[in-house]
Amino acid sequence: MSIKITDKDKEISAVNILKSANKLLDLSTAVVMGIINSTPDSFYSGSRHQDKDSILRKADEHLKGGAQILDIGAVSTRPGAEEVSIEEEGDRLAYTYDIIRQEFPEVWISIDTWRAEIAETMILSGADMINDISGGTMDQQMPEIIGKYNIPYVLMHIKGTPQNMQNDPTYEDVTSEVLSFINDQIKVFNQYGAHQLVIDPGFGFGKTLEHNYTLMKDLRNFTELNYPVLAGISRKSMINKLLNILPEEALNGTSVLNTLALINGAKILRVHDSKEAFEAVKIVQALDA
Numbered sequence: 001m002s003i004k005i006t007d008k009d010k011e012i013s014a015v016n017i018l019k020s021a022n023k024l025l026d027l028s029t030a031v032v033m034g035i036i037n038s039t040p041d042s043f044y045s046g047s048r049h050q051d052k053d054s055i056l057r058k059a060d061e062h063l064k065g066g067a068q069i070l071d072i073g074a075v076s077t078r079p080g081a082e083e084v085s086i087e088e089e090g091d092r093l094a095y096t097y098d099i100i101r102q103e104f105p106e107v108w109i110s111i112d113t114w115r116a117e118i119a120e121t122m123i124l125s126g127a128d129m130i131n132d133i134s135g136g137t138m139d140q141q142m143p144e145i146i147g148k149y150n151i152p153y154v155l156m157h158i159k160g161t162p163q164n165m166q167n168d169p170t171y172e173d174v175t176s177e178v179l180s181f182i183n184d185q186i187k188v189f190n191q192y193g194a195h196q197l198v199i200d201p202g203f204g205f206g207k208t209l210e211h212n213y214t215l216m217k218d219l220r221n222f223t224e225l226n227y228p229v230l231a232g233i234s235r236k237s238m239i240n241k242l243l244n245i246l247p248e249e250a251l252n253g254t255s256v257l258n259t260l261a262l263i264n265g266a267k268i269l270r271v272h273d274s275k276e277a278f279e280a281v282k283i284v285q286a287l288d289a
Helices: 007-011 052-065 086-103 116-124 142-149 174-191 209-217 219-223 237-243 251-263 274-288
Strands: 017-020 023-026 031-037 069-073 108-112 129-132 153-156 197-200 268-271
Touching: 031 052, 031 274, 052 069, 052 086, 052 274, 069 086, 069 129, 086 108, 086 116, 108 116, 116 129, 116 142, 129 142, 142 174, 153 174, 174 197, 174 209, 174 219, 209 219, 209 237, 209 251, 237 251, 251 268, 251 274, 268 274
Parallel strands: 031 069, 031 268, 069 108, 108 129, 129 153, 153 197
Antiparallel strands: 017 023
16 A cells, blocks of 8 residues: 655665655565556457456456556567557556546556656656666666656666567576666666666566576575566466466466565566465565564
């Protein structure tokens, strides 16, 4: 749930708190980010929500399941996805955002976009967070916009673009190279006054099956950058290819990997299925009690 700012806020570590307008999000315990895609072509059919009733049903399902953040996306980022114009993306996002904000005025809403112009428009509309698959590299204005408002920002690693990222991605040392990219981008954003960063190694974005599992094994290394870590694993190919199943069959595998991510230090789980992810959070939390 969103927390009102009080005099006790200073007692919470800066690494474990995100601020937006008059709200705080406490990450001392991991939280769930529920996915709502306003797209007709997302890789998982269960995440596609384009009409009002479907959007509200999914938002309500996420929140009742334990999600504290809703992440709205309007462009598919599956491998080989077609590009969408800035006008179309903006219209989809605004439509979905307005529906959710009217029904759930206090919920944290994240906007999944790499376009700085759209990010600023949605921030001015009241969005609480920006989630950028490119870590600020696909639109050079993004660091300036995020710094201008110092809004929480998910800085993700991608190799290439959604159109070509899975065309034989190669690394000499995937963990070191992803860490280096994120560290360099942190410095760029910091220079513009953006300090509320969340880092995401970008599972599935320009990585092979082996790369993804290496990053999962090494996820604890990313916490050493002293920013919260987000893990976005839900129903992805690192599960489906390994188990030879469809995304629709990948809930159990997602829960297993979410649990491993939490044990390895993740503070935010970005998921299609909030109830199961929240159960993983509670179980891992019990281990630390």
